[in-house]
Amino acid sequence: MLDTVTRAPSQIRLLFPGLITATLVGVTAQFLSEHYGAPAMLMALLLGLALNFLSEDGSRTAPGIAFTARTVLRLGVALLGVRISVEMLGALGPGLIALTVAGVGATILCGLALARLTGRDWRFGLLTGGSVAICGASAAMAISAILPRHEKSERDLVFTVLAVTVLSTVAMVVYPMISNALGFTAIESGVFLGGTIHDVAQVVGAGFSVGQEAGETATLVKLIRVSMLAPVVLIASLAIRAKGLAATEGTRPPLLPGFVLGFVALAALNSMGLIPAELAEGAALLSRWALLISIAAVGIKTSLAKMLEVGPVAIGLLVVETLFIGSFVLTGLHLLD
Helix, strand or coil, X not given: CHHHHHHHHHHHHHHHHHHHHHHHHHHHHHHHHHHHCCCHHHHHHHHHHHCHHHHCCCCCCHHHHHHHHHHHHHHHHXXXXXXXXXXXXXXXXXXXXXXXXXXXXXXXXXXXXHHHHXXXXXXXXXXXXXXXXXXXXXHHHHHHHHCCCCCCXXXXXXXXXXXXXXXXXXXXXXXXXXXXXXXXXXXXXHHHHHHHCCCHHXXXXXXXXXXXXXXXXXXXXXXXXXXXXXXXXXXXXXXXXXXXXXXXXXCCCCCCCHHHHHHHXXXXXXXXXXXXHHHHHHHHHHHHHHHHHHHHHHHHHCCHHHHHHHHHHHHXXXXXXXXXXXXXXXXXXXXXX
């Protein structure tokens, strides 16, 4: 007991330099986002890549950066659960909910199929497909946490986060113009934007640029996609175990990681009305900061030179996945009309 107590301060001293470094990068990224309009996640990632030398073995910041990229990330994903509730799911109706859920599943299958066709590893297909299907950078980080590790894990994660953030920003500008050109109602525009754009912030920006009702609907549809994170991670974990992939390619992942259990528990508590609105808002803000700081740490851990090795085929794969989910939702809206 005494040994544990005496070890705690030394452990904090070991982690503090890297943790504070990632935090400062996150704060800087948020400042740039607020003053110049660039996505905060993208800024954090790019700034982190420029500081890769801080994660080299033997540096004082390396242990804290590794801790931030792993543990703080899981905290941020778990806290996303406070934004989910059963009442929210019932507001759209069964048809649109089914379309949203089907879009998530079909896009993940599309990612796995494209990875196989292009000779990419199955993990890359699941990582990119899941990030496009669910919630961009947050989903990429959550899915990466349960995949068997290999020498290119960090590179693939950073590439995916960078690519989906850029594509999401482009979609935020282009998709409202598409919905207007197609003559969508406010509800249809909200479903299209919320069902296709990758990151939550860009969904909100695109939705409210169309109008209040479209913005509220887009946010609601996007949160339904976010709620798919837990079942997707569970199914992926079961599939990895069933095929014995973890046993030969990395450490055996848990059936349902602790951070996903936290996500589900918070969503359940929120559905029962047990989380006060002020507390939920505070948890959502903490989640956003935890994810921002952790993606800065992931960027610091990744070599830009190694990330560029991913090649144009991988870029094309993500673009096709993005076009797939957009086409899927547009087709579904036409059929439901």
